[in-house]
Amino acid sequence: MARSGKDEHIELDRALLPRHVAIIMDGNGRWAKKRGMPRTFGHKAGVEALREIIRHSDDLGIEALTIYAFSTENWKRSAEEVGALMGLLLEYFTRELDELHREGVRIRILGDIGDMPRGLERQQRALYDAMARTKENTGLKLNIALNYGGRQEIVHAARALAQQVKDGKIEPEDIDMARFEGELYTAGLPEVDFLIRTSGEIRLSNFLLYQLAYAEMYQTDVLWPDFDRRAYDEALLAYTKRNRRFGGV
Ligand code: FPP
Numbered sequence: 001m002a003r004s005g006k007d008e009h010i011e012l013d014r015a016l017l018p019r020h021v022a023i024i025m026d027g028n029g030r031w032a033k034k035r036g037m038p039r040t041f042g043h044k045a046g047v048e049a050l051r052e053i054i055r056h057s058d059d060l061g062i063e064a065l066t067i068y069a070f071s072t073e074n075w076k077r078s079a080e081e082v083g084a085l086m087g088l089l090l091e092y093f094t095r096e097l098d099e100l101h102r103e104g105v106r107i108r109i110l111g112d113i114g115d116m117p118r119g120l121e122r123q124q125r126a127l128y129d130a131m132a133r134t135k136e137n138t139g140l141k142l143n144i145a146l147n148y149g150g151r152q153e154i155v156h157a158a159r160a161l162a163q164q165v166k167d168g169k170i171e172p173e174d175i176d177m178a179r180f181e182g183e184l185y186t187a188g189l190p191e192v193d194f195l196i197r198t199s200g201e202i203r204l205s206n207f208l209l210y211q212l213a214y215a216e217m218y219q220t221d222v223l224w225p226d227f228d229r230r231a232y233d234e235a236l237l238a239y240t241k242r243n244r245r246f247g248g249v
Pocket of ligand 1: 025026027028029030043047050069074085088092144199
């Protein structure tokens with residue numbers, strides 16, 4: 001458990017690790033800028049970092065990992081940057097799917113894939129395929145938030161429940177937390193225990209607004225492309241030392 005030097009291995013007590021980790025992968029643009037490169041260069045490096053974090057989560061036996069890949073607000077970025085991100089996404093799902101599937105990873109997309117702009121039909125197909133192909137897998141539950149907004153997710157759930165009331169399937173008083181949670185994109189996943197945000201920003205950016213109610217939060221100045229196993233271990237070590245009270249004393 002003790003850690004003295006930068007290269008020393010971080011020993012984690014697996015029994016204390018979070019079951020469900022969520023990550024806001026921030027800082028790709030700044031990472032690229034520091035190197036005099038375009039923002040898209042940072043996103044490419046971000047995919048490499050993601051690969052390592054997925055593998056390490058799996059190695060550590062973490063049950064669920066939820067990452068924020070693209071928000072409903074990210075469409076406001078330049079056409080060039082959106083295009084590059086969508087290109088990376090397609091490349092990721094075509095190149096990595098076999099390996100993720102072999103490792104038993106179960107992929108779920110959180111967000112409205114059906115409502116993506118025209119021209120992204122190949123991406124949509126790749127996302128649906130990835131979910132269908134891996135849905136019986138029993139390893140790491142990898143959830144990728146894409147065209148995702150936390151407020152939109154809550155409204156979407158409210159609307160689904162309203163429809164059920166309208167159709168006479170349930171009464172308004174049948175709506176409780178369990179039923180509400182059943183309509184969120186994260187239905188059936190364990191509670192989010194730990195939120196990591198890289199690059200020094202301390203805000204939620206419309207991510208998992210309902211699900212983060214009791215999550216422990218962690219922020220680091222490390223930019224996402226530099227967030228490696230060791231940085232992840234440091235975050236997890238900090239989590240294992242937290243005293244979670246869930247509103248109690
Ligand atoms: C935030 O950095 C990062 C994003 C908006 C995109 C994250 C996407 C990836 C890591 C790769 C794509 C994902 C998959 C699944 C292939 P920023 O651009 O906001 O950086 P900045 O705050 O420094 O400008």
